[in-house]
Amino acid sequence: MKLLQRLMPGLLVITLLQVNAQYHPPKVMQAIKMGSFIDALMKKMTLEEKIGQLNLPGSGDIVTGQAGNSDIAKKIEQGKVGGLFNIKSLAKIKEVQKLAVEKSRLKIPLIFGMDVIHGYETVFPIPLGLSCTWDMNLIERSARIAATEASADGINWTFSPMVDIARDPRWGRIAEGSGEDTYLGSQIAVAMVKGYQGTDLTKNNTIMACVKHYALYGAAEGGRDYNTTDMSHQRMYNEYFPPYKAAVDAGAGSVMASFNEIDGVPATANKWLLTDVLRKQWGFKGFVVTDYTGINEMIDHGIGDLQTVSARALMAGIDMDMVGEGLLTTTQKSLKEGKVTLAQIDAACRRIVEAKYKLGLFDDPYKYCDDNRTKTEIFTDANRTEARSIAAQSFVLLKNQNNVLPLKKSGTIALIGPLADNKENMPGTWSVAANFSKATSVLTGLKEVVGDKAKILYAKGSNLDADAKFEERAGMFGKGFSRDNRPAADIIAEAVNIANQADVIVAALGESAEMSGESSSRSSIEIPESQKDLLKALLKTGKPVVLVLFAGRPMALKWENENVPAILNVWFGGSEAGYAVADVLFGDINPSGKLSTTFPQNVGQVPIFYNHKNTGRPLAEGKWFSKFRSNYLDVSNDPVYPFGYGLSYTSFSYSDIKLSNTSLKGNQALTASVTVTNTGNKDGKEVIQLYIRDVVGSITRPVKELKGFQKTALKAGESKTISFNITPNDLKFYNYDLKYDWEPGEFVIMIGGNSRDVKSGKVNWVK
Ligand code: BGC
Numbered sequence: 001m002k003l004l005q006r007l008m009p010g011l012l013v014i015t016l017l018q019v020n021a022q023y024h025p026p027k028v029m030q031a032i033k034m035g036s037f038i039d040a041l042m043k044k045m046t047l048e049e050k051i052g053q054l055n056l057p058g059s060g061d062i063v064t065g066q067a068g069n070s071d072i073a074k075k076i077e078q079g080k081v082g083g084l085f086n087i088k089s090l091a092k093i094k095e096v097q098k099l100a101v102e103k104s105r106l107k108i109p110l111i112f113g114m115d116v117i118h119g120y121e122t123v124f125p126i127p128l129g130l131s132c133t134w135d136m137n138l139i140e141r142s143a144r145i146a147a148t149e150a151s152a153d154g155i156n157w158t159f160s161p162m163v164d165i166a167r168d169p170r171w172g173r174i175a176e177g178s179g180e181d182t183y184l185g186s187q188i189a190v191a192m193v194k195g196y197q198g199t200d201l202t203k204n205n206t207i208m209a210c211v212k213h214y215a216l217y218g219a220a221e222g223g224r225d226y227n228t229t230d231m232s233h234q235r236m237y238n239e240y241f242p243p244y245k246a247a248v249d250a251g252a253g254s255v256m257a258s259f260n261e262i263d264g265v266p267a268t269a270n271k272w273l274l275t276d277v278l279r280k281q282w283g284f285k286g287f288v289v290t291d292y293t294g295i296n297e298m299i300d301h302g303i304g305d306l307q308t309v310s311a312r313a314l315m316a317g318i319d320m321d322m323v324g325e326g327l328l329t330t331t332q333k334s335l336k337e338g339k340v341t342l343a344q345i346d347a348a349c350r351r352i353v354e355a356k357y358k359l360g361l362f363d364d365p366y367k368y369c370d371d372n373r374t375k376t377e378i379f380t381d382a383n384r385t386e387a388r389s390i391a392a393q394s395f396v397l398l399k400n401q402n403n404v405l406p407l408k409k410s411g412t413i414a415l416i417g418p419l420a421d422n423k424e425n426m427p428g429t430w431s432v433a434a435n436f437s438k439a440t441s442v443l444t445g446l447k448e449v450v451g452d453k454a455k456i457l458y459a460k461g462s463n464l465d466a467d468a469k470f471e472e473r474a475g476m477f478g479k480g481f482s483r484d485n486r487p488a489a490d491i492i493a494e495a496v497n498i499a500n501q502a503d504v505i506v507a508a509l510g511e512s513a514e515m516s517g518e519s520s521s522r523s524s525i526e527i528p529e530s531q532k533d534l535l536k537a538l539l540k541t542g543k544p545v546v547l548v549l550f551a552g553r554p555m556a557l558k559w560e561n562e563n564v565p566a567i568l569n570v571w572f573g574g575s576e577a578g579y580a581v582a583d584v585l586f587g588d589i590n591p592s593g594k595l596s597t598t599f600p601q602n603v604g605q606v607p608i609f610y611n612h613k614n615t616g617r618p619l620a621e622g623k624w625f626s627k628f629r630s631n632y633l634d635v636s637n638d639p640v641y642p643f644g645y646g647l648s649y650t651s652f653s654y655s656d657i658k659l660s661n662t663s664l665k666g667n668q669a670l671t672a673s674v675t676v677t678n679t680g681n682k683d684g685k686e687v688i689q690l691y692i693r694d695v696v697g698s699i700t701r702p703v704k705e706l707k708g709f710q711k712t713a714l715k716a717g718e719s720k721t722i723s724f725n726i727t728p729n730d731l732k733f734y735n736y737d738l739k740y741d742w743e744p745g746e747f748v749i750m751i752g753g754n755s756r757d758v759k760s761g762k763v764n765w766v767k
Contacts, residue, residue, distance in 0.1 A: 046079075123434045152368075614700070657673070692747055
């Protein structure tokens with residue numbers, strides 16, 4: 001209470017007197033206490049200081065030991081900064097916090113944000129990879145560890161989870177989210193918020209979550225980053241909004257507005273989105289921050305000059321302005337000219353100070369600044385062990401002809417490819433806090449895991465791409481990668497020579513880390529041609545080839561699926577990726593990941609997703625093409641790998657579906673079950689998925705929607721009956737008038753190991 005008392009000496013007495021009159025549950029007590037504290041604080045604030053709280057600059061020119069001399073220092077002392085982001089250094093954070101709580105007039109502490117997206121120094125798989133674990137405990141655990149490490153280094157706010165539904169693999173930021181499905185994405189959003197925030201945000205090892213990018217950022221036209229989005233409100237409410245709402249319902253403390261426009265108005269100035277939906281319909285009580293220069297970019301969107309767009313953002317419901325300082329520099333003028341109201345400035349300021357209060361910063365502004373924790377809680381052996389195990393569970397085995405995998409820990413293995421000996425690329429995009437030199441490459445992982453039992457040979461085999469300019473744009477240079485300027489044929493020949501000495505070839509190919517993530521859209525989603533040439537040459541040796549595929553997006557693998565015996569998709573597995581790849585290749589861990597996105601045959605099929613509508617001219621099941629049906633002349637409608645798909649080193653069989661009832665009424669519950677048997681000779685884990693189709697609706701309904709899943713371990717030969725409890729709640733959707741309810745009629749209930757191969761039954765459900 002030190003700082004709190006210094007700021008408001010009479011506060012405790014007043015609040016106790018105020019609340020003594022009647023009993024209030026602890027949560028209400030807390031809210032009353034916070035309310036009185038903030039009322040009292042805001043009474044002391046000048047207009048300038050209130051606007052100052054809305055300002056979120058980047059860490060700029062702050063140098064350890066010299067923070068007081070930075071450009072930002074002056075602004076902090078004048079009360080013109082509410083928080084800072086992406087500073088990695090406890091010493092720096094302490095220095096700037098000291099400026100805020102000792103040199104500014106009202107001594108209001110700063111919050112410190114960072115893009116802690118999939119781990120801090122201990123890096124977990126990219127979120128798209130994490131989502132393929134379909135394991136909510138494990139995902140929550142990864143966020144918990146990330147929060148513990150970040151908070152041990154002074155950070156108390158993370159710009160995560162990113163919950164944008166994405167169905168276009170051209171969009172590089174598909175790597176940062178949980179894929180194409182609304183239900184799975186919503187579950188993951190909740191797990192992440194819980195992991196970051198824990199049950200008590202005032203603890204020094206929990207941090208505030210920021211749900212982003214609100215909203216629809218993943219639907220950028222043509223998959224081109226920052227591009228326009230435009231969709232029906234039905235699709236927003238039924239398919240794109242639920243993960244944001246789930247994160248809000250789980251108590252996320254903040255939300256980040258997206259760069260894109262919605263209904264012709266950029267999200268950052270969209271009052272319907274930020275106030276009507278978020279606050280009025282969903283009851284969000286936290287604060288909304290813009291994305292990086294999101295306000296300024298509205299000048300380019302073409303809706304006004306800096307003052308106009310800043311005023312529109314504030315009046316729409318933005319509370320904090322990341323980097324651009326539009327609010328800082330124009331709000332006083334806008335107030336004088338009647339373009340914004342004092343009430344709106346007060347509301348925004350209140351939400352920012354409330355967030356600081358909720359984090360306990362008024363109690364102790366240095367509570368996240370514990371040198372001892374920095375030394376003992378970051379990149380620990382225990383955290384790395386968990387990261388290794390989580391990474392292995394994010395991998396998806398796409399093909400395993402003749403059980404090429406797992407490999408034996410004996411003989412000679414040729415590890416070939418531009419991603420084989422590249423630890424810097426393992427953490428993947430948005431690894432802001434990673435120490436890349438401490439990550440583990442596949443080459444190191446393989447060598448350490450086999451020890452002297454097998455011989456590992458290595459050759460790079462090709463450049464990432466034939467075009468050096470592309471490699472530069474794909475962020476390869478400076479990330480442990482140098483260009484080999486010899487003719488491609490010579491580089492391949494060297495690799496083939498090595499491969500010929502081995503019993504089996506492991507080809508580590510695909511994308512570099514920065515080929516996905518922000519501003520990394522691609523118009524081709526295939527493995528770059530130079531690497532395909534290498535792969536073809538390796539196949540020609542006649543030795544078994546295992547493709548270890550690095551990818552930040554679903555890729556078009558039609559040719560690979562037809563020609564390569566084994567394919568293990570490893571995404572970007574984080575700091576321990578190299579070990580995890582070895583664990584799975586050698587069968588120490590049996591792969592259990594399932595895709596959270598559809599893998600198309602080619603980019604022309606995009607967008608392709610499992611829960612599409614039927615159309616009025618659907619193609620009959622099993623058909624490749626029919627005239628006057630909804631299909632293409634040159635490619636079938638099938639994906640290469642469907643949503644939910646993933647193999648194991650064992651196999652599973654599914655019994656027919658059993659339904660407790662086929663004719664139901666009102667709130668009656670339905671139990672749907674299958675018996676799943678591990679028919680192979682290895683223990684394994686299977687994700688059993690429940691899908692429902694609402695056959696007739698007042699609006700058209702998807703051909704199937706994921707409504708539940710269970711990940712279960714099955715010993716070799718073991719059978720388990722897996723049951724799902726279905727209630728009318730699972731049948732609800734937003735109708736034409738955006739009313740959320742279910743409609744009576746026929747439903748198809750499906751259970752299976754992926755979205756294509758399901759056992760199904762029908763029920764009739766009346767109101
Ligand atoms: C990204 C956000 C990120 C922010 C801060 C922006 O460019 O879109 O996802 O949180 O930068 O680094």
